[in-house]
Amino acid sequence: MRVFLTATAVLFAMITRGNCLICEQCSNMNTKSCSGFFAPCPYEATHCVKGLENSTVGSNVRLFAYKGCVNPAKQATCGKEVIFRSSQMSLHITRECCDSDSCNSKNIKQAALRSSQTPNGFKCSDCSTDQSSNGCASVTELQCQGNENRCASFMGTASRPGDDVRRYTVLTCATKDACEVGISSMEGTHVYNFNLECSDPIIA
Numbered sequence: 001m002r003v004f005l006t007a008t009a010v011l012f013a014m015i016t017r018g019n020c021l022i023c024e025q026c027s028n029m030n031t032k033s034c035s036g037f038f039a040p041c042p043y044e045a046t047h048c049v050k051g052l053e054n055s056t057v058g059s060n061v062r063l064f065a066y067k068g069c070v071n072p073a074k075q076a077t078c079g080k081e082v083i084f085r086s087s088q089m090s091l092h093i094t095r096e097c098c099d100s101d102s103c104n105s106k107n108i109k110q111a112a113l114r115s116s117q118t119p120n121g122f123k124c125s126d127c128s129t130d131q132s133s134n135g136c137a138s139v140t141e142l143q144c145q146g147n148e149n150r151c152a153s154f155m156g157t158a159s160r161p162g163d164d165v166r167r168y169t170v171l172t173c174a175t176k177d178a179c180e181v182g183i184s185s186m187e188g189t190h191v192y193n194f195n196l197e198c199s200d201p202i203i204a
């Protein structure tokens with residue numbers, strides 16, 4: 001009986017494992033792609049992801065490339081164009097998902113990182129501070145570009161990929177996707193206590 005149960009358990013484990021999606025798993029700082037090992041996802045995962053985050057402050061660019069399984073709670077972040085952009089700071093996230101074994105093994109596409117820079121007739125308030133200060137010293141206006149048809153206000157603590165937690169107050173142009181799934185699409189950037197509000201842009 002015990003042998004039978006053990007055999008059943010092993011068989012069951014094999015079947016369950018056999019049903020799991022296989023995805024490439026990796027993450028790498030300051031490169032545009034990464035490669036790693038292939039491993040089964042948690043049972044409930046139906047998609048693999050590959051993505052790239054570009055967090056820029058002034059001339060300091062931090063990239064975070066990753067591949068893995070999509071946590072079902074983050075399914076809505078697939079294929080979205082997440083951009084928060086002020087004159088001093090920007091966060092640009094691309095995430096591509098797919099649903100077959102090892103489908104995320106190719107290079108991470110850079111397309112969205114070169115998305116349209118054509119002014120689109122909208123403007124937003126523009127200001128960026130990081131660390132210590134509690135607000136924007138001077139607020140100016142910024143021309144939005146491409147699909148940036150929302151204005152965003154972020155206040156809170158965050159860490160850029162590979163960086164310490166700091167306080168940020170930022171007013172930006174943003175995509176609709178950034179307002180909807182911006183926070184949950186972050187993998188290399190982490191936000192802690194924050195307030196994010198989006199509003200309609202000013203028509204230039």
Ligand SMILES: *[C@@H]1O[C@H](CO)[C@@H](O)[C@H](O)[C@H]1NC(C)=O
Nearest residue numbers: 032054055056061063090113
């Ligand atoms: C990251 O974003 C900055 C600011 O938009 C841009 O200048 C830079 O080319 C981007 N880097 C990559 C690898 O996309």
